[in-house]
Amino acid sequence: MFIHETKVRVRYGETDQMGVVYYGNYALYYEIGRVEALRSLGMTYREMEESGVQMPVLEMRCRYLFPALYDEQLTIRTIIREMPTARITFDFEIVNERAQLINRGVVSLAFMNNSTKRPTRCPSQLAGLLMPFFY
Amino acid sequence: MFIHETKVRVRYGETDQMGVVYYGNYALYYEIGRVEALRSLGMTYREMEESGVQMPVLEMRCRYLFPALYDEQLTIRTIIREMPTARITFDFEIVNERAQLINRGVVSLAFMNNSTKRPTRCPSQLAGLLMPFFY
Amino acid sequence: MFIHETKVRVRYGETDQMGVVYYGNYALYYEIGRVEALRSLGMTYREMEESGVQMPVLEMRCRYLFPALYDEQLTIRTIIREMPTARITFDFEIVNERAQLINRGVVSLAFMNNSTKRPTRCPSQLAGLLMPFFY
Amino acid sequence: MFIHETKVRVRYGETDQMGVVYYGNYALYYEIGRVEALRSLGMTYREMEESGVQMPVLEMRCRYLFPALYDEQLTIRTIIREMPTARITFDFEIVNERAQLINRGVVSLAFMNNSTKRPTRCPSQLAGLLMPFFY
Numbered sequence: 001m002f003i004h005e006t007k008v009r010v011r012y013g014e015t016d017q018m019g020v021v022y023y024g025n026y027a028l029y030y031e032i033g034r035v036e037a038l039r040s041l042g043m044t045y046r047e048m049e050e051s052g053v054q055m056p057v058l059e060m061r062c063r064y065l066f067p068a069l070y071d072e073q074l075t076i077r078t079i080i081r082e083m084p085t086a087r088i089t090f091d092f093e094i095v096n097e098r099a100q101l102i103n104r105g106v107v108s109l110a111f112m113n114n115s116t117k118r119p120t121r122c123p124s125q126l127a128g129l130l131m132p133f134f135y
Numbered sequence: 136m137f138i139h140e141t142k143v144r145v146r147y148g149e150t151d152q153m154g155v156v157y158y159g160n161y162a163l164y165y166e167i168g169r170v171e172a173l174r175s176l177g178m179t180y181r182e183m184e185e186s187g188v189q190m191p192v193l194e195m196r197c198r199y200l201f202p203a204l205y206d207e208q209l210t211i212r213t214i215i216r217e218m219p220t221a222r223i224t225f226d227f228e229i230v231n232e233r234a235q236l237i238n239r240g241v242v243s244l245a246f247m248n249n250s251t252k253r254p255t256r257c258p259s260q261l262a263g264l265l266m267p268f269f270y
Numbered sequence: 271m272f273i274h275e276t277k278v279r280v281r282y283g284e285t286d287q288m289g290v291v292y293y294g295n296y297a298l299y300y301e302i303g304r305v306e307a308l309r310s311l312g313m314t315y316r317e318m319e320e321s322g323v324q325m326p327v328l329e330m331r332c333r334y335l336f337p338a339l340y341d342e343q344l345t346i347r348t349i350i351r352e353m354p355t356a357r358i359t360f361d362f363e364i365v366n367e368r369a370q371l372i373n374r375g376v377v378s379l380a381f382m383n384n385s386t387k388r389p390t391r392c393p394s395q396l397a398g399l400l401m402p403f404f405y
Numbered sequence: 406m407f408i409h410e411t412k413v414r415v416r417y418g419e420t421d422q423m424g425v426v427y428y429g430n431y432a433l434y435y436e437i438g439r440v441e442a443l444r445s446l447g448m449t450y451r452e453m454e455e456s457g458v459q460m461p462v463l464e465m466r467c468r469y470l471f472p473a474l475y476d477e478q479l480t481i482r483t484i485i486r487e488m489p490t491a492r493i494t495f496d497f498e499i500v501n502e503r504a505q506l507i508n509r510g511v512v513s514l515a516f517m518n519n520s521t522k523r524p525t526r527c528p529s530q531l532a533g534l535l536m537p538f539f540y
Contacts, residue, residue: 011433011436011437011440012286012287012292012436012440012450013286013292013294013295013432013433013436015286015287016282016283016285016286016287017282017285017286017287017288017289017290017340018189018191018287019287020191020287022162022282022283023162023191023192023195024159024160024161024162024163024166024283025159025283026159027157027158027159027162027418028159028416028418031159031416031417031418032416035416035417035476044476045417045476046475046476049475054153056153056155056158056199056202057158057199058198058199059196059197059198059199060158060195060196060197060199061194061195061196061197062194062195062196063193063194064191064192064193064194064195067191070287070451070454071440071449071450071451146298146301146302147301147305147315147421147422147427148297148298148301148421148427148429148430150421150422151417151418151420151421151422152417152420152421152422152423152424152425152475153422154422155422157417157418159418160418162283163281163283166281166282166283167281170282170341179341180282180341181340181341184340205316205319205422206305206314206315206316288459288461290461292432293432293461293462293465294429294430294431294432294433294436295429296429297427297428297429297432298429301429324423326423326425326428326469326472327428327469328468328469329466329467329468329469330428330465330466330467330469331464331465331466331467332464332465332466333463333464334461334462334463334464334465337461
């Protein structure tokens, strides 16, 4: 299992008139979580795209437990529970400054060859970086 | 069962550098779907908020089947399968101009009393408007 | 002079916790204004991009006169005051349901050759469509 | 004169299909710039709102000099050139990792009493914190 944590501060533009983060904006936080998780492993999503592999999202699930408020610093915990194959699944737990778990998410992405737009396997560089966490 | 359809055109700002609608922006489409579904029933979400009831989102699930492209006119089909109780669940099917089902979503929302911030039951006006579709 | 009007309804996700449309979201409305203006002339921005010309924004100015509220139907008036050359300038006036002018904007865009990423002149198709409004 | 710098990393969801940051998203960066500038002075915008003063935007100007790319770390330089009165004006310079000035912006905001929705003067706490930079 691979776990990574990163922090993000809620922007004003991410709130809505209910006074809390708009429900659609958690997708941005999950994106930050997985991008920073990859960076901590030693590769960037930008490099992956430049090497010809994109990662379209297949599925997302979110559970909204408590609202996130403007200017709060949130901790995004990103978890990879299984070695990726033709897809990779990230679990997310978002925790506020009072250590309250406010949101849980799951996002599954495919690996796609940029030029053929066809599914491909997990790039070997990423597989190699993740291997030590699973075996 | 209650079914409603509305149309939305993909904005440039909703795409990302993969050349398709960013996965987080479907939440905006689901929001339009349910807001227009309520309007077609004869009440607006704005009125509901003004009458003291807000509808925070509890849960969302999205399945991304095909990408949505810039400037496409999408049809959002909004389905209510069960009479709301303390929560209401909307199913969404998004279809592109070539009649291809590109996205499926489910969003559950609570009814919340604005001032107490406590859950409340489905407002009787909405229940009355939905009743004919279920009995 | 060319003038076009289109309507847009304020989405919940476009508001912020001040209870009004977030100041950054007017750029989305201006985009809708100019895209629909082009469509009414007989060409789409999508076609222009597909023909190899992109229109990066060079400059934007916005004046916020009154707030826009959730669920209001806004009228976006898009005005082209001068024949485009290597750039095109759009003026925008946004009016709410009570006929109140709430926002004024100006956006200038370049014409750019997609492959060379170099400036280019206004495509002749667009120039031809605009000509009757200026001479 | 007061100058402050903060950094922000471009998110995938902030790009559009031109492969660069969408022109409307710079408003988010300016917001981060001014919020972090205030924080560095010793007060947060959240506190200001909670104390009953909101800051609606009156005017924005942006000049787009070079595109910002996905995953780039941008430096937002926030400048206050004059002591605020009933309004405050921020200048912004955004610089990329190659020290290239890519964007310039100006945003003017009013101080507004939350309850009366009427303009008010710059809160004395903020005026006190800024004073040393101007006299």
